[in-house]
Amino acid sequence: MSPVGVLVVGAPRAAAADVESLLTLLPRELAVPVVVALHRGPHDALAAPLGRRCALPVVEPDDKDDLVPGRVYLAPYGYHLLVDKGCVALSVEPPEHGQRPGLDALFESAADSYGPRAAGLLFTGHEDGVAGLHRLQARGGRVAVVGEDWEGGEGQEGEVERLSPGGLGAWLARLAWAPRARGLP
Template sequence: MGLLVMGAPRSAAADVESVLALLPPHLSVPVVLALHRGPLDALAAPLGRRCALPVVEPDDKDELQPGCVYLAPAGYHLLVDGGCVALSVEPPEHGQRPGLDALFESAADSQGARAAGLLFTGHEDGVAGLHALHARGGRVAVVGDFQTGGEGEEGEMSRLTLGTVGGWLARLAYVPRSKVQP
């Protein structure tokens, strides 16, 4: 995995904070997060209070750095563009900017199978984008009630509870040791 993208409706902000608290302090990939929010919502500091990683609102074209959480600024779609982020003022999607579909679709286009996506349910935004990431080979999971997807088998869309997200993240980060060649 080279990138973790997360998307959540405003109603899941507390759950997002709980998941961010599970991230290890030396995470080897960047995390890009779109959370529905109002124009005056200050979220970086509250979301970062329990997270071992810095939570920042990036500027356009900031390079993605491992071990950092990039939070979509209010009023902008946050997109993945190669090794950078891009901020967009394209029209709102599903009435939202930042949009979850926009983030997941850009991660699918830019990173494909190197990306993993985590969608918190509670809004229609994000479903199509998560499916696009899954179609490109990305590992994807949904936290909460969702009507389609597998039961966590390889190649399927995992359905998780807040209590099982930590195990899913740990499996993503696991890299088996290669055999020593003589």
């Protein structure tokens, strides 16, 4: 199994506190970038408040910024945040499910760019993100949902792992584990 190259997180606005709790669990020495799309309004200043509780820097990226391990990239309001082979891309394509940033857009870009080297975590409570999470799972990515109201069913690859907020730490620890390899290309 390949090690994880990127962790993508999608959440509706109602799960902002849960996202904050997730970020507090991220270790300072995390070896992958974390990309977060959170539904938000035009006046929601989130990077600084989230960054105060997270051991990693939390930034709202500019278009084509490199993805750096150990950094959290938060989608700016009014833009879809996509991952594209080692960098981020900001898009003003039409809103998806009435939202920009869109969760499906993030998950689908991770599936296309990273495939099995991507991990995706979806906080439930909105239909946005379900299709993208299934696409990521179909491309071999590791996926999980947090919340009681998961109605996304099974993906093509079987059941999507369901977590409680209290199970996030263990899930992150499993992601961080990678078997030793003779050498990386």
